[in-house]
Amino acid sequence: MSVNGAKVTEGSATILFSDPDEVFYNPVQQFNRDLSTTAIRAWAESRNQKAVAKAKHRQEIIEAREKKDENKVNSNQENSSPSGSEATAVPAEYSENNTKKKADEGNNVGFSVLEALSATGLRAIRYARELPDVKKILANDLLARAVEAIDANVKRNDVAHIVIPNKGDANSVMHSFKNQYDVIDLDPYGTAAPFLDAAVQSVADNGLLCITCTDSAVLAGNAYPEKCFSNYGGTSLRSDFCHEQAIRHLLYAIATAAAKYGRAIKPLLSLSIDFYFRVFVQVEAKPALVKNLHSQSALIYHCSGCGSYSIQRMGKTVPGRIPGSTKYTNATGPTISANCEHCGFVHHLGGPVWGGPLHDAEFIGRMRKIAENLDEETYGTKRRILGMLAVAAEELLDIPFYFIISQTASVLRAQSPPQNTFVSALLNAGYRVSGSHAKSNAIKTDAPWAYIWDVMRAWVQDHPVNYNNIKPNSAGSMILKKECTSKVDFTLQPGAEFSSKKAGYTRYQMNPTENWGPKAKAGKRKISETDVQTKSIDKVILSNLKLLFFVANILVNCIVDS
Incomplete structure (x- = not known):
């Protein structure tokens, strides 16, 4: 990645904007964008393979049915006139064309992307240039100057046939296109909570949600438990595991939002990265799977003294009376006594949070294969991607x-x-x-x-x-x-x-730059810098006035003495 004034080259995209403070861009988040491109490629590969397998299975059924009909025709031929057999025979040419058509349908599976909060359009442009089989990307932003920048950058990178700039409210756009976009990327400034309800409705069945939250103080701290509860439906705790708890708060919010519409989530990769949290979640329109959310939700009992903790599931499943069926029932609890059995201190209650797996092992394996073949010049954070995926692959998914x-x-x-x-x-x-x-x-x-x-x-x-x-x-x-x-x-x-x-991977990143972090919102950096400059000037003027006043007092005293 290189930055030269208002020109930015990252991955295979180069963007320009007249004023760096007018449109939001954070170079530290290149890892986020590199990782997201890799994740979407892995999801698309898996989706294509499943589509091909489904098409093949469907074709096998059709061929079996046609063979059955052909045998029936041949059987009728023996008991009927030649003219009758000619009228009912299935042309071989039609059967071959039908087979080829079905195979082509399975192999040509494109997908659409919605970047609901696009800012400069860098992410959308990179997706257009780096993702195979992407058909359409809607790059949306609420700010007119951002949409102008997106439009100019799209044309500059020759991806106008894929990326469509759009000015609109993110929620309104998603509500206007329900069950339509295969991939929805949400990378807001702060919390993604206001966008979750619309996102889980707009994403297509078996589609992918890529969601970022940067409100670490709310999700991973204990200073705003009431804010965490109102945004994500669970209470945060001050704990050593606060960063994983933050991920689980976000997943719980997504899962409960989706469940209202008969949709279940499957976390593919859920990460705590630097100052933010990034999750890749597949959404499935399967009301039967939504029933599992009861037992996938959990409360946390955390000791205020020694830091030990215990998980309380909110529901449980047991085998039903009918073989192969499942009965959903209430969990028993609590899992601990009023005071910690180890140190005697009281417990603090956190959650509810997502209690299921954070990752999918098969998905991580697919991502690692793709990441190993990435061009390091294009993907500057390749080593860190490999390191993060290697550690995630080792994690105990059921703990x-x-x-x-x-x-x-x-x-x-x-x-x-x-x-x-x-x-x-x-x-x-x-x-x-x-x-x-x-x-x-x-x-x-x-x-x-x-x-x-x-x-x-x-x-x-x-x-x-x-x-x-x-x-x-x-x-x-x-x-x-x-x-x-x-x-x-x-x-x-x-x-x-x-x-x-x-293996020597880059597992835990050191601070990449001085004073790094989520940065201020677009337009506010200029204001804040102006305020600092004004305050500095005021301090100089005040200091000079004090000096003049001091000198004047000395002169007056000298005149009086003389």
């Missing part, structure tokens, strides 16, 4: 949330054990373990918290703590008072080091 080893050790005021040592203790006890893409040194495991604290007690026995640093009745004090009830084996296991780390 919500993670904990940070160093934070767990800090509760006891203990030295933090090396990750490989800690993971080996869990593996030696027969538990499953993985890392998390959301945080380095994070652990996802099916081990209960009772065993996790036993591992830390065993570690402290070999690496004693200074009890003077532990306050009486603190969470750490209460945990260390209890005896270790499990046999803990710290013998290093070969699988303790995660494969993504061994």
Whole structure:
């Protein structure tokens, strides 16, 4: 990517705009756009393969029916006159043409894209130039100057036959085209919550939603639990796993919005990236699958002392009386007592959130194959894409949330054990373990918290703590008072080091630029810079006036003395 004044080259697109402050563009989000292009390609490949398989299956049925009719005709021929047989025979030429037509239908599956908040049009232009089989892209924005920039950039990049600039309210556009767009991309400034209801209706069956949220303070913090609840339908918590919780809040909001219209979601890839969250979700018009949302939704009990947590499913499924059927019923709970069993502190309640898988393993595998063949000059963030996908592929899909080893050790005021040592203790006890893409040194495991604290007690026995640093009745004090009830084996296991780390991928990105982040809205940067300049000038004037006043006082005193 290169930036020269108001000229930006990213991927295979080059855009120009008269004033960089008039239209929103954030160069840090190149990773978002590179990743999105790769994800849509993976989705389109999968969709095409399914369409071909469906067309092939349909053709096999047609051919079987035609063969049955042909046998019937031949049978009738033996019992009828030649003239009658000529009238009922199926021409072979017609059958061959029909077969070829059906095969062509399966192989030529294009798709349409709606970028509802397009700004400069860079993303839409890149999709047009880099995505095979894309038929139409509607690049929409509410600002007239943005649409003008989109129109100019579309013509400059020779994609006017694919990209259609449009001025309109994003929700109005989506409501006007229900069940029509195969891919809808939402990358707003802040929350995507106001657009979710329209998006789940506008996307086609088995279509793809690509959604970004940058309101991390609401989704991943605890300062605005009421705002998180009003936007996403769940309460946020202050926790080590806040970034995954944020993803699950967003997925829950999408799932509940879709469920109202008999649509179910399937998260294909859900990531916490830098200062924002990006999810790729397939939407299926299957009311039967919507029933699963009850058991896929969960509450979180989070200890205010030691940080342990427990998941409470809001529903459960059991086998029905009829073989192969499912009964949906209420869950039993709570899963914990009023006070934490480990430290005695009270629990905080969070959620509800999405309790199902964050990713689809097959989809990630397809994305990784595509990413390996990307041109690094066009996709400047290729190594990071491979690294992020490698870590996501390792994650335990059936285990919500993670904990940070160093934070767990800090509760006891203990030295933090090396990750490989800690993971080996869990593996030696027969538990499953993985890392998390959301945080380095994070652990996802099916081990209960009772065993996790036993591992830390065993570690402290070999690496004693200074009890003077532990306050009486603190969470750490209460945990260390209890005896270790499990046999803990710290013998290093070969699988303790995660494969993504061994491969040397760029797994966790360092800050790419100084003062980086989501940036201000289009048009506001100029205002804010002007305000800063004005304030600076005012300070200089005030300082000079004070100096003049001081000099004047000295002169007056000198005259009086003389």
